[in-house]
Amino acid sequence: MRVALAGFLHETNTFAPSKAGLEEFRSGGGYVPMVRGPELLEAFRDVNLGMSGAISVAKTQGWHLIPVLWAGAIPSAHVTQIAFEQIAEEIVSGIRDAGPLDGVFLDLHGAMVAEHIDDGEGELVRRVRAVVGPKVPIAVALDLHGNISEQMVDLVDALVGFRTYPHVDMAVTGASAARILDDMMKTGIRPAKAYRKMSYLVPIPSQSTDLAPAKKLYAELAAVEAEGALSASLFMGFPATDTPDCGPTAIAFANTQVAADQAAERIFAAYEAAESDFNTVTYTPENAMVEAARLLAIEGRGPVVIADTQDNPGAGGVSATTGMLRAMIAADTTDAAIGLIVDPATAQAAHDAGQGATAQFNIGGHPGLPDEVPVSTMAIVESLSDGRLRATGPYYGGTHLDLGLSACLRIGGVRVVVTSQIAQMADREMFRFIGVAPEEQSILVVKSSTHFRADFAPIARNIIVALAPGPMPFNPSKLPFTRLRPGLRLSPNTNQDEK
Ligand SMILES: [Zn+2]
Numbered sequence: 001m002r003v004a005l006a007g008f009l010h011e012t013n014t015f016a017p018s019k020a021g022l023e024e025f026r027s028g029g030g031y032v033p034m035v036r037g038p039e040l041l042e043a044f045r046d047v048n049l050g051m052s053g054a055i056s057v058a059k060t061q062g063w064h065l066i067p068v069l070w071a072g073a074i075p076s077a078h079v080t081q082i083a084f085e086q087i088a089e090e091i092v093s094g095i096r097d098a099g100p101l102d103g104v105f106l107d108l109h110g111a112m113v114a115e116h117i118d119d120g121e122g123e124l125v126r127r128v129r130a131v132v133g134p135k136v137p138i139a140v141a142l143d144l145h146g147n148i149s150e151q152m153v154d155l156v157d158a159l160v161g162f163r164t165y166p167h168v169d170m171a172v173t174g175a176s177a178a179r180i181l182d183d184m185m186k187t188g189i190r191p192a193k194a195y196r197k198m199s200y201l202v203p204i205p206s207q208s209t210d211l212a213p214a215k216k217l218y219a220e221l222a223a224v225e226a227e228g229a230l231s232a233s234l235f236m237g238f239p240a241t242d243t244p245d246c247g248p249t250a251i252a253f254a255n256t257q258v259a260a261d262q263a264a265e266r267i268f269a270a271y272e273a274a275e276s277d278f279n280t281v282t283y284t285p286e287n288a289m290v291e292a293a294r295l296l297a298i299e300g301r302g303p304v305v306i307a308d309t310q311d312n313p314g315a316g317g318v319s320a321t322t323g324m325l326r327a328m329i330a331a332d333t334t335d336a337a338i339g340l341i342v343d344p345a346t347a348q349a350a351h352d353a354g355q356g357a358t359a360q361f362n363i364g365g366h367p368g369l370p371d372e373v374p375v376s377t378m379a380i381v382e383s384l385s386d387g388r389l390r391a392t393g394p395y396y397g398g399t400h401l402d403l404g405l406s407a408c409l410r411i412g413g414v415r416v417v418v419t420s421q422i423a424q425m426a427d428r429e430m431f432r433f434i435g436v437a438p439e440e441q442s443i444l445v446v447k448s449s450t451h452f453r454a455d456f457a458p459i460a461r462n463i464i465v466a467l468a469p470g471p472m473p474f475n476p477s478k479l480p481f482t483r484l485r486p487g488l489r490l491s492p493n494t495n496q497d498e499k
Helices: 022-027 039-043 050-061 081-096 120-132 150-155 170-187 214-226 257-273 285-299 323-330 344-353
Strands: 002-009 064-072 103-108 138-142 158-161 192-197 231-235 249-254 304-308 336-342 358-363 375-385 388-391 399-402 406-411 414-419 443-446 462-466
Touching: 002 050, 002 081, 002 120, 022 081, 039 064, 050 064, 050 103, 050 138, 050 170, 064 081, 081 120, 103 120, 103 170, 120 138, 120 150, 138 170, 150 192, 158 170, 158 231, 158 249, 192 257, 214 231, 214 257, 231 257, 249 257, 285 304, 285 323, 285 443, 285 462, 304 323, 323 336, 323 375, 323 414, 323 443, 344 358, 344 375, 344 406, 344 414
Parallel strands: 002 064, 002 103, 103 138, 138 158, 304 443, 304 462, 336 414, 336 443
Antiparallel strands: 192 249, 231 249, 358 375, 375 406, 388 399, 406 414
C-alpha cells in the first residue's frame, strides 16, 4: 500500500493579536518544527502527535510511505495567505508527484482560518481530493477543538478526533484514523457518515475531559462504537473562531447510513442534554490569590495551581500578560512561580546582567493588547538557560522544546520563568529546566487553560481558574462575533460563577 503522509495544523483565534506566518510554522512553538520528506518519519519518533500514531500503524501494516510535509504553529490569529498557500501548495504538489497512491493520511487540527479562507482544512482537503481523484481514500486525524465543516466531512473517507482534553491521546487518534484507512485500502469499502452541529459553545476550561460533564460525554463514544459505529467523534470546537463553522460537532462513521445517523444523533443528544452541567467557578487575579491563601491555610501545603486561562498561548494568548504576576507580587506571597512569560528582551537582559545579579527589568506585557504594560521592577537573576528541554509529561509526551534564551527572575517570593520562544506551560519540565521545582512551590501560575492538568493535576493540591486580562476571554459570549451561524448560543445556559 502506497500512502502519502502530510500534516498542517493551526488553531485560529480570529480575535488574537498576531498572525501565523511561515516563521511560526518553521519554529513549531511547542509542536515539531516544520519538516519534510524522509526526515518527517524520524521527527515523529516518540512524540504524542497524530502523525506519530499513523507512522506506527504504517510500520506494522507494511505500508510504503511517501512523507510529504508536516507543519504546525502555535495558536494565534489567522494563518497568513503566504504561509497557507506555500504550505498547502507543497503538500498538494508532493501528493500529486508521489505517483499512484492507495491512500492519503492527513494530520490536521480542524480550526484553521487563513487570511483569505475561512475553512483552512476543508480547502486543503478539497485541493488534495482534486489531485488524487475520487477513488483514493483520505483519512484525517483532528483535534478535539476542530470546528468541522460540512465540506470537510463530504470530502474525506474517515475522520477521527481526539477524545481527551488535555490531549494525551493525539498519537492514539492518529493510529485510529490510520487503521480505518488500512481497512478501506484492503476492502475497498467506504463507510457511511453522518454529521450534526450542536447548539451552544462551551468555555475551553469547562471542556476538560477530566471534569464533568465532558468526561461522561467522551466515555459514551466508546459505547456508541460498541453498538456498531466504526468510529464516533465529538468535537468540542474552538470557540474563538469567528466563522460560520464555529462550534461543536458530532460525527459518526458506520457500515450503513442508518447506523451512522443513529450514532451521530446519540452523540448530539447527549451533548445537548449536558448543557446545564458545564459550569466553572472563576476568580479575578486578586481573589485567586486570596482563595489560594485560604486553601494553603487549610491544606498545609501546595501547590495550588492557578490557570491564567485568558492568556493561554494554546488558544491565541501571547503568554506575556502581567495581570497574574502583578497580583502575585501585590499579595506578597512566598514560594510562588509563574510561567511562561515570553519576553525575549528581558531574557537577553537577564543573560547580560548574569546569574546572581540584581537589576531593573521590564517584564512581560504585549504591545498588541490594550493596557498591557510590562511590570517594571528590581529582580534577582536566579538562574539562566539556553531554553532547550525535553517535555516528558503526558501532554507533550517527550517533545523537545527550544524556548530560546531563558531566565528565572525572583521578585521577593515570586519566581518568573522568562523565555524567548512561546510554548504552552503544560509540563513540569518547563519549570524544572530553569531550576524551579514545581512540587515545592505553594502557588504555581500557569499560562494554560486545560493542558496543564495532564502533568500538574497529579501534584496539585487544588486547581483554580483565574481571569486576568488577556486575548482569549474565558466566556465566548464576551467575544465580538459577527459571522457565526444564526442560532448558535455563545455559552451554556448556566450561571458562570465569577468570584
Ligand atoms: Zn485542542
